[in-house]
């Protein structure tokens with residue numbers, strides 16, 4: 001079959017890997033000049049790698065890790081020490097380290113030892129979060145009508161632990177606050193964090209996600225005959241009498257025909273190209289239930305090291321939620337001689353919540369970030385900032401707010417030759433690289449099984 005895939009993020013590339021491996025003729029159409037979507041990385045005029053966002057591989061990302069092995073990139077990421085590290089004022093750090101025991105004792109003992117939680121936090125958490133540890137999918141689904149903050153309070157867990165521990169997790173997972181995110185993804189993650197020891201370790205790419213993952217994916221697909229077109233923005237579909245797709249039309253007026261079509265567009269982009277006649281199906285109408293979380297990523301190059309932490313860091317009460325010194329975590333890039341880097345720290349920081357940042361000029365954002373960096377890293381106070389960049393994504397991953405999960409669409413649409421992939425489609429992960437990889441695999445498998453090829 002000839003299959004056209006729109007969007008070259010992790011979802012589109014994963015679907016393509018599955019389909020070229022089954023011998024199909026695959027064409028990917030991507031509107032930008034670079035591949036990777038939200039994981040894309042590009043070189044600026046100084047030769048510096050600019051990331052759409054700092055990206056971490058979790059131990060539990062079974063599908064993504066299978067793809068990384070399949071494309072020969074299994075050595076392109078490295079695991080870090082198994083700990084949640086919180087950057088505190090004046091250079092202090094606090095830790096949540098898993099104990100060297102089987103789960104859930106690893107987490108219970110680790111939690112009891114965490115120095116940033118009070119004894120009352122610990123008792124209230126063990127008592128309050130038990131239903132999440134013991135719960136099953138049905139229970140998690142039944143809690144989707146309330147926010148995580150509501151669930152946490154109903155369970156009698158402490159306000160301090162909500163602010164200190166879980167706020168950081170909500171911001172890292174979906175870039176929104178605990179009083180906005182649904183309880184469902186949060187308690188699903190507790191179960192997963194609390195019952196699988198290896199699932200929560202953090203992996204960093206050796207260079208950056210572009211060079212270490214997206215580029216090997218591109219190579220794998222093209223080597224097997226897949227064709228990739230950039231600067232190819234899908235703008236509409238031409239339909240047959242029965243409502244199925246006859247051809248796809250691009251913004252420059254070009255038309256292509258295929259046996260089947262997969263949208264691997266983000267949901268907000270897909271909504272713009274859905275034919276009005278398809279909105280008679282709830283399946284397509286329900287896509288309007290989704291809205292994107294705004295987020296920004298800031299990179300800072302310093303003339304000296306301001307930290308020696310080789311891991312992801314979390315932070316509370318700062319403009320950034322999660323961050324890392326990529327000159328330490330990613331030894332294949334950001335080193336002396338790579339663009340601006342001179343051996344000093346290169347911080348990559350995810351700014352969330354970011355709705356109030358979208359209209360601010362980048363230099364103002366950098367000033368706000370630097371104020372908090374000076375507060376958390378005393379060594380930065382005498383360091384020179386060599387360069388800064390800000391990437392804003394007004395609609396990034398879909399907001400996992402209450403009552404939205406039930407609208408996540410299956411990869412098979414009601415239109416015979418049209419399928420969906422993308423992190424927002426139905427799979428058991430929240431929007432993430434793993435969710436995107438799973439969605440791409442499901443779209444390809446379901447397409448092949450439905451069309452019998």
Ligand SMILES: Cc1cc2nc3c(=O)[nH]c(=O)nc-3n(C[C@H](O)[C@H](O)[C@H](O)COP(=O)(O)OP(=O)(O)OC[C@H]3O[C@@H](n4cnc5c(N)ncnc54)[C@H](O)[C@@H]3O)c2cc1C
Nearest residue numbers: 007009010011031037038053055056234422423432433436
């Ligand atoms: C700042 C940030 C940090 C993140 N950190 C992590 C992390 O640490 N770990 C993790 O697992 N996940 C993380 N994520 C989430 C992860 O990046 C996404 O869930 C995942 O990459 C989404 O993949 P996707 O293929 O579904 O969509 P996308 O990556 O959005 O890909 C969609 C593609 O479609 C293209 N497109 C759009 N419109 C058109 C059109 N009309 N025609 C043709 N092409 C089009 C886009 O250009 C894009 O390339 C992060 C996201 C951000 C923004």
